[in-house]
Each structure stands twice: as structure tokens, then as C-alpha cells.
Amino acid sequence: MQYKELSVGIKDVSFGENVTIVEPVNLYGCTIGQDSFVGPFTEIQKDVTIGKRCRIQSHSFICELVTIGDNCFIGHGVMFINDLFSTGEPANGQKELWKPTHIGNHVSIGSNATILPVTICDNVVIGAGAVVTKNIKKPGTYAGNPAKLITHRIVK
16 A cells, blocks of 8 residues: 655644743644644644734644634633535535634634534634534633623723
């Protein structure tokens, strides 16, 4: 059996000052803001932007077209999705079928959450294991599958 081995590691990444990376990771073509942390066994693909003072925990997958604001926490094993299988099957490299995800500032996403292509406003907490299928426009705490508002958050 023949196979093609692809090694990535860290390639073509724009780092802000004082970024901490715990290897092994796959980071390529992305931007990571100052004072951020990326844990081991994490993949951050090209055209992803991570803001300042963010913490990306281990085993998370951040696919192309994701933007994460400042002061965000991404728990262990969080999965971002950009392909909604809109044709009934995977896009198979047809990037025009992929959709972007925008995460605001001061957003915490609990372990093993799944984030579909959505926009999440500032000051949101996503519970562990939640599946976010729709845009979140109001600050608060969201949990479940699909994720629903369980506590409204007053921002001062």
C-alpha cells in the first residue's frame, strides 16, 4: 500500500508577541494574537484568526474561515465546522460551499462543543458538549443540542 505523508507542524503562522504553543500541533497559514496559548494536539488551519489573550485547549480543531475575537477560551476537544454538506455530501474541496464562523470577544466555549458556521456575539458562554447551530445575538449562557439560551448575561 502506498501513501503520501504530509508533515505540517507549524508553518506560515503569524504570531503576536508572547504566544505559547505546546507541541505537537498543526498550525498553518493562520494568525494568533499576542498573549495567546495553544495546547497540544490542536489543529488551526489557514485563514483562521485568533485574537489577543485567547486560550485554545488541547485536541481542538479550528477549520478554515473561523475568526475568534479577543479574550476567548476554547475548551478541550472543541470542533469547528465549515462544511454543512449543503449538496447532501462533503464539499470535497469546493471551498465556495464552505461557510465562515465569527466568534466575538469574551466568549468561552466548553469542552467537546461543536460550532457550526455561525456568528456568536460578545460575552457568551457555550456549555460543554453544546452544538451551536444558529447565530447567537444576545450575551448569555447557552447549552444543549441544539444550544439554547439558559441564562441571560448582563454586560456592564
